[in-house]
Amino acid sequence: MDTQNLIDMANRIGDFFESMPDHEEALAGVADHIRRFWEPRMRRALLAALDEAPDANGIVLSDFVREALVGHREELTPAAASTA
Template sequence: MDIRNLIDMANRIGDFFESMPDHEEALTGVAEHIRRSWEPRMRRALLASLDEAPDAHGLALTAFTREAIVRYREKLTPAAAAPAAHAPL
């Protein structure tokens, strides 16, 4: 997964919503768009990049996008996958 691409996409989403007059609604819009549109692997990779070295990939999240992701991190975190059922021996 190309983290640079994910960060760039997240920033573009943030840029779109940041123009909204209601700051809280804009933050929610960023998080909801990412939650609904990105597959769990993408969201996990983006969140992991925040935990590692957030600016190490040569492209940083904008302050607004970072605020949205940090504030709604719990909602953006994919649920743990259920263990696969094994066939009886």
């Protein structure tokens, strides 16, 4: 998984939603977009990057995207795969 590409994509999503007048709605929009359109392994990799040093991958999450991920982490975290 190319973490730098995921961070870049998340930042572009954040750029779109950040222009919304309602800050909380914009944060929810980022999280909802990522939850709905990114597969679980992409979300896991992005959340893992969030937990690393801010500049560990060369491309840094924007403050706005970081706020969205932190505030909506529970809904963004994929459910554990069942072993049934």
